[in-house]
Amino acid sequence: MHEDLAELELELRLLPGVVDVGFGPVEPTGHVPISLVALEPEADLDRAATRVTRTFGGSATVEVLDLSPPEPAAPAPSPPRPGPLVGDERVALVESGVDQRNGEARVVLSWLGRSATGSAVAGSLIGPAKATLAALEGLGVVLDAALASVSSGQGLQNPPIRVILRSAHDDTEFVGIAQGCSEPESASRATLAAFNRYIGSQSPVSS
Numbered sequence: 001m002h003e004d005l006a007e008l009e010l011e012l013r014l015l016p017g018v019v020d021v022g023f024g025p026v027e028p029t030g031h032v033p034i035s036l037v038a039l040e041p042e043a044d045l046d047r048a049a050t051r052v053t054r055t056f057g058g059s060a061t062v063e064v065l066d067l068s069p070p071e072p073a074a075p076a077p078s079p080p081r082p083g084p085l086v087g088d089e090r091v092a093l094v095e096s097g098v099d100q101r102n103g104e105a106r107v108v109l110s111w112l113g114r115s116a117t118g119s120a121v122a123g124s125l126i127g128p129a130k131a132t133l134a135a136l137e138g139l140g141v142v143l144d145a146a147l148a149s150v151s152s153g154q155g156l157q158n159p160p161i162r163v164i165l166r167s168a169h170d171d172t173e174f175v176g177i178a179q180g181c182s183e184p185e186s187a188s189r190a191t192l193a194a195f196n197r198y199i200g201s202q203s204p205v206s207s
Contacts, residue, residue, distance in 0.1 A: 004056045005032075011052050017041030019067075022156040030058030035153040037160065040068045065153040067160060067177055090196060091136065096128050096180075096188035107131040107188050111139050125150045128187040129163055136195065144168045145198050150187060161186040165194045174198040 009021045017038040024033030036049060046062040053060035094108040094115065105127030107118045118134025120127045129150050136143060148166040153159035160179040166172070176193025180186040 004058075008053065008056050011055075012036065012049055015042075015045060015048055015052070017045060020153075020156065022153055022159070026058070032058055032060050034060045034062045035065065035156055035159070036062060037065045037067060037153055037156070039066075041066060063153070065151075065160060065162065091139065091141075091192060093132075093185070093188050093192060096132070096184045097182070098124050098127060098184050103127070105131040105184060107135045107184075109135040109139060109192075114139060124183050125152060125161060125187045128184040129191045132188045132191040132195075143195070143198070145174065147191075148173060150190075152183070152186075158183065158186070161190045163187065163190040163194045165191075165198055167198075172201070174201065 005023055005026070009023070012018055012021045012034070017040050018036050019039055020037035022035040026032045032053065034049060034053065036045065038045060041064060042048065045064050049062045050060050089112055091109050091111045094110050096105070096107045098105045102121070103123070104119055104121050107128055109116055109118070109132070116135045116138030118131040118136070118138060120130035120134060122130050126147075129147055133143065133147060145165040145167045148164040150161065150163050152161050158179070158181075160177055161183065163176045165174045165176075167174075174194045174197040176190040176195070176197065178186050178189035178193050180189050
């Protein structure tokens, strides 16, 4: 199976929507973890990739990281509430990193001439995401949504990061995807992307 990975990668890249392919360590049985980065993929991309892998005499666990823009959220039945931010300036990421000595993530944000720092100890991806939310709170932002998940592609160097925030009121999810110069930066930028979608959903609809 090792010798066939290059050819397998070419076959997988031919599947509709696939833009990048990553492999984990191949097990002695021939089983291989596969990460597919895709844009507007077919609904059965994971099954199609599994079938392709079987033609090379192995089995696979396929994870699809879909970078397609999320579908617009359905209108809420209740009247929209005003967003927590005013003005057109977006919150900017100044710094995001993880101290390798103690595992503490530190994130600095700026908005309207002010800055705030957030910190958290929860790993190289969840830590920066939580620290970003803490920095938003430090800016005085009221966010009625919580961190639901943080994920990335497997077997890829500096992969895109996907963050999902979930509304505390109706379980609506707000998805952000970003790729920065490092995993902590990607996680923070993805958190801000999800936050911006949350803000957009909270803005009053013009009549």
